[in-house]
Amino acid sequence: MDLEAFPTRFNLCEYFLDRNIEEGRSDKVAVIVGDDRRTYGQVSARVRRLTAWLRAHGLRPEDRVLIVLPDGHEFVEAWFACLRAGGVFAMVNPLLKAADYAKYLRYTKARVLITHVDVLPEIGAAASAERLCERVLVVGANESAAFGAAGAAPDEAWTSYEAALGEFAAPLPDGALYHPLSYVEPTGPDDLAGWLFTSGSTGDPKACVHSQRDFAYSTETYALQVAGYREDDVCLSVPKLFFGYATGTNLMFPFRVGATVVLFPGRSTPEELIAQIERHRPTFLTGVPTLFNNLLKSEQAEGMDLSSLRVCLSAGEALPEQLYLDWKARTGVEILDGIGSAEMFHIYISNAPGDVTPGSLGRLVPGYDAEIVGPDGRAVPEGEPGRLRVRGGSTALCYWAHRSESVETFQADWCTTADIFRRDADGRFWYVGRGDDLLKVSGIWVSPLEIENALLGHPAVDEVCVVGREDADGLVKPHAIIVPSEGVQGDDALAGTLKAHLKDRLAPYKYPRTFDWRSEPLPKNDRGKVARKLLR
Secondary structure (H helix, E strand, C coil): CHHHHHCCCCCCCHHHHHHHHHHCCCCCCEEEEEEEEEHHHHHHHHHHHHHHHHHHHHHHHCEEEEEECCCCCCHHHHHHHHHHHEEEECCCCCCHHHHHHHHHHHHHHCEEEEEEEHHHHHHHHHHHHCCCCCEEEEEECCCHHHHHHHCCCCCEEEHHHHHHHHHCCCCCCCCCCCCCCHHCCCCCCCCCEEEEEEEECCCCEEEEEHHHHHHHHHHHHHHHHCCCCCCCEEECCCCCCCCCHHHHHHHHHHHHHHEEEEEEECCHHHHHHHHHHHHHCCCCCEEEEHHHHHHHHCCCHHHCCCCCEEEECCCCCCCCHHHHHHHHHCCCCCCCEEEECCHHHHEEEEEEEEEECCCCCCCCCCCCCEEEEECCEECCCCCCCCCEEEECCCCCECCCCHHHHHHHHCCCCCCEEEEEEEEEECCCEEEECCCCCCCEEEEEHHHCHHHHHHHCCCEEEEEEEEEECCCCCCCEEEEEEEEEECCCCCHHHHHHHHHHHCCCCHHHHCCEEEEEEEECCCEEECCCCCCHHHHC
């Protein structure tokens, strides 16, 4: 593909999915979920039916579709059908709380919500109340009574997922060029395709807006020229598909070459990963440092068979050098550590097969350029730290409805990150730290303010500051420094109480792992704010 001149008509569903049918892979297994294997032909047929339903029920080009699903066949189908119909996908963690979903529905103004019956207790009421959400498709619910039982207020706008596909169950007639099942919205490379969420300093959702070409550009550069996906690969991921890192490595990239994807809906525990690896024998493993570390420390580590692995990918948080060395010694497989972002869609600096320097993030991915700049915006000398600026053909257009942040981050085709790096004489990039206060925990950005606000909602907490603290394995975890309320003792019992308090308010990866107790007020700066940097 000529990355400088995309064709006038370009739709990502055709690029990722339809090409496999055209290239003769209709009968090849595309997606495995447990014992359920579906071929490229089966995936294509169901995507066509869902596309026809979306169009018949009012989805227009560039309308947002909010996907809140666990990993499974339906996620794959919903993602492709949205693109085929010309919609704009937005993907959200299916393990969030009601207040989070209300924010996402308001922010995206999604016309269609596709979710799972298990998520309805948290998202149902918000979906019913959101005036712009006109259609709700629910996976796993066959009767409308299930919607009401889960806290929703269903009407004719609510439909079970399988019932929706049933409306277009008849096969595509031969030669029916204008049949609903044959329709693909004639988008172009610069038409909108998807939103990828990042976090602002308040923890509120903030979307990076991407066009059709952005996702193909990263695929043609990183996936094909660095990671080296092949048709005979079987791909498995620790991060879930709602996370752009995994949407790339465990959906888009495998489909580009006609590989096979393994999905599972549950938590990515070491035990689950080992079971999936032993059962499906993947060649490609997408991970994050925390999981690689947990796998090595698992009680099953000694007996686990990882001989099928050909490539391991890591991103999302810094990969400690010792962890890389331990993994390589145990498995013989390199981990290709890299850095990407929602702003750039995917990885733009990475180690490469046979060219890994432990502790570094490697070199620029072909098709990308970068520079390290000081506070004045000018490039710093080689070896000196500064903020990383990067550009390439996958840069987002903006942060949706965040003008000031967009102006600060995006300058023409450049994206200025908050990450501090240095570059050595060999062109390798070394991560120094984050330029703001966000924490990256298990590969996901976490706002300390969000955790602090949740803790301050408990009467036992007077003051709190959350910072990142490395655990014994060099991985960053939330650490809470707390001044208890008068008469309250700071101890292990209080720590347990506060963790229980957070259970209904935050996703599990956001919980503080450790606590410090202070009897005096936390130090403040000259503006009366807690001196976070001093405490850190």
